[in-house]
Amino acid sequence: MSDNNFKDAFNLDTPESTRAHYQKWASSYDAEVGANGYATPGRVAEALWSAMPEPQTPVMDYGCGTGLSGEALRSVGFQVIDGIDPTPQMLEGAEAKGIYRALSTFEITDPNPLKEGAYKVIAAIGVISVGAAPPEVFDLLMRALPRNGLLAFSFNDHTLTDKSYTTRLNDWLDMGAARLLFREYGPHLPGMDLKSEVYVVEKA
Numbered sequence: 001m002s003d004n005n006f007k008d009a010f011n012l013d014t015p016e017s018t019r020a021h022y023q024k025w026a027s028s029y030d031a032e033v034g035a036n037g038y039a040t041p042g043r044v045a046e047a048l049w050s051a052m053p054e055p056q057t058p059v060m061d062y063g064c065g066t067g068l069s070g071e072a073l074r075s076v077g078f079q080v081i082d083g084i085d086p087t088p089q090m091l092e093g094a095e096a097k098g099i100y101r102a103l104s105t106f107e108i109t110d111p112n113p114l115k116e117g118a119y120k121v122i123a124a125i126g127v128i129s130v131g132a133a134p135p136e137v138f139d140l141l142m143r144a145l146p147r148n149g150l151l152a153f154s155f156n157d158h159t160l161t162d163k164s165y166t167t168r169l170n171d172w173l174d175m176g177a178a179r180l181l182f183r184e185y186g187p188h189l190p191g192m193d194l195k196s197e198v199y200v201v202e203k204a
Contacts, residue, residue, distance in 0.1 A: 036191030040154045041072035043198045044125045047182045048152035049076040051200045052121060056080055058101070060119040062141060063127030066093030067100065073123060074099045084113065114144040123152045126188075126196075129159040135168040142172060145203045150181070156188050156196040169199070177204050 048059075055077050061070050064083030073081050083100045085091050086108035095103055106113035114122075122141050127133050141151055159165050172178040181200045188196035 036189040037187070038068065038189055039187040040156070040196045040198065041069045041125050042075070043184070043186055043196075044069070044123060044152050044154055045072035045076045045078075047184065047198050047200050048073070048121065048123060048150065049078070051152075051181050051202075052150055053077060057121055058082060058119055060084065060114065060122045061100070062114070062122055062124045063133060064094050064100070064103070065090045065126075067095075067097040069123060069125040070094060070099045071097060072125070082119075112140065114140070116144050117146045119144070120146060120149045121152070122149070124154075125152070126154055126156065128153055128165065129156055130162055130165075131158070135164045138165070138168045138172075142178060142201075142203055147203055149203045150200060151178075151203070152182075152198075152200045154188070154196045154198050157194050160197060169201070172201070178202060179204055 056079060058080040059073055059078050059082070061073060061081055061083040064070055064085050065087070067083065070081050070083055081100050082102045082104075083091070083094050084104050084106060085094070086106055088105055091103055091105060094100060122145060124133075124137070124141055128135070128137050128141075138153070141153075145151060155165055173180055178201045181202055183197065183199050185195060185197050188194045
C-alpha cells in the first residue's frame with residue numbers, strides 16, 4: 001500500500017485525469033482509505049440522519065465510488081439509497097456491497113447528470129473537493145434539489161484552503177437560497193492527519 005494514490009488525488013486538474021485516477025485506484029481504494037481511518041462518511045451520514053431521520057426517504061449518493069458512503073448511510077438508518085458515479089470500476093465495488101436500490105454512471109463532463117426534483121435528499125461525501133469535483137458541482141446538486149431538500153456534504157482540509165469552494169457555499173447562504181442546518185469540523189483521514197468540515201444545508 002502506498003500514499004501515492006492519495007497524493008495524486010489532490011493534484012488532479014481535469015475531469016479526464018480524475019476519472020482515470022479513480023479507475024486505477026478502484027481495486028485498492030477501500031483498503032487504503034480504511035487503513036487511514038476514513039471517518040467522513042460516517043460523520044456525514046450521522047449529520048444527515050439527525051436532520052431527516054426518515055428510513056424510507058430515497059437518498060441520492062452522488063459520487064458514490066465503491067460504496068463506502070452508501071454503507072455509512074445504511075448504517076445510520078437510510079434504507080433506500082441510489083448511487084451515481086462517473087467511474088465504472090468504482091461502481092463495481094459499490095454493486096458488490098449490495099446496499100443500493102439502483103446504481104448508474106454518467107459522463108464526467110455532463111453538466112446535468114441528475115434530474116431536477118427527483119431526490120429530496122442528496123449526499124456528496126468526499127466528492128466536492130480539490131482533485132475530485134469542482135466547486136460548480138455544489139451548484140449542480142443544489143439546483144437538482146426541490147424546495148426544502150437537503151444536501152449533506154464535506155470539504156476536506158485541502159478543499160477548505162481553496163476559497164472557491166467555501167465561497168460557492170457562502171453565496172447560496174448569503175443570498176438566502178439555502179439554510180445551514182449543520183456544520184462540524186472533525187476527523188477525515190486520521191492516519192494522514194487530515195480533517196474535514198461536514199455540512200447539511202436545506203434549499204430555501
